[in-house]
Amino acid sequence: MTGSDLLPARLSDELDVLAARLVAAEGTSIRLLNYIGGRAENMLEHLPDWAKDELERATERALGYAVEAAQVSRGRLRDQPAWVNTGFTTVLGAAGGSGGLPTALAELPVTTTVLFRAILGIAAAHGFDPGKPEVRREGLTVFSAAGPLEYDDGANTGFLATRVTLSGSTVRSVIARVAPRLSIVLGQKLAAQTVPVLGAAAGAATNYAYTRYYQQMAHVHFGLARLAxxxxxxxxxxxxxxRARLPRRV
Known part of the structure; x- marks a missing residue:
């Protein structure tokens, strides 16, 4: 008998809900983004060399901007429902994709800020104070979850073992750790937005999928931390x- 077999019934029910969120996060997002990927094979190859070189640095800057802007905005604008966040980023994605790479790059920090703000709102819903540095750091680690375009066995739950308080860490060090992984996800998004014919539709679709995905992952991350x-x-x-509640993949 494992430790997980000894969990109380109420706790077991809550874990069932979190597992359902994980499955839902992957379901629609992966089908949608696989469709886009099928229409634009080797999407990253569509990016010019300078954009590929700049991507990780741009992601770091976007995350740094998001941390500051999202926190300031919390004092001026209340948290929005998930569907509002998803609708807003979908519109942003369409606008970013309508003008090719220049507008897609300009849209990146804005979308990242909206995503991070949504993650902080979910943290608050689970009883954590987004004003605390450790909660903002934990919010950043949600971005280290495997993106919808990638399936890495165990990656979706491996990051959950991180404690809520990251002793000795700074926001900047967490950004440096998260940025390489997020840059891969955002690189796929930027490349899709620059593909002829896809453009605005790809920007809207990817933002829709990513927003749904990261909001679900934030619920799992902070839901698990709350239960602990x-x-x-x-x-x-x-x-x-x-993990035991997740369906096995063939």
Whole structure:
């Protein structure tokens, strides 16, 4: 018998809900983005060399901007429902894709800010204070989840074992760790937006998928942290129990 078999019934039910969120996050997003990928094979090859070289640096800058802007905006604008965030980023994606690479690059920090702001709102819904540096750092780690275009066995739950408080870490160090992975996801998005014929449609579709995906992942991340905090459960045990609820892939 494993530690996860000994969990109380209420806790088991909540883990079932989080597992359903993980499955839902991958479902629509992967089907949609696989369709886009099928229409634009080797999408990253469509980016010019200078854009590929700049991508990770641009992602770091976008994350840094998002941390500051999202926190400031929380004092002026209340958190929005998931559908509002998704609708807003979908419109941003369409606008970014309508003008090719220049407008897509200009849209990147704005979309990243909206995504991060949505993640902070979800943290607050689970009882965490987004004004605390450790919560903002945890919000950034949500971006290190495997993106909808990529399936890496265990990657979607591996990051969940991170403690809510990252002792000794700074926001900048977390950004440096998250940026390489997020830049791959955003690179696919930028490339799709520059492909002839796809353009605005690809920008809207990718933003729609990413926003749904990261909001679901934020619920899983902070939901698991809340369960660990409320019941004093070991995060690794909860992560194991969550993983056991996911359907096996053939």
């Amino acid at each position: 905090r409320e019941g004093g459960h070991d995060t690794a045990v909860l992560t194991e129990a969550l």
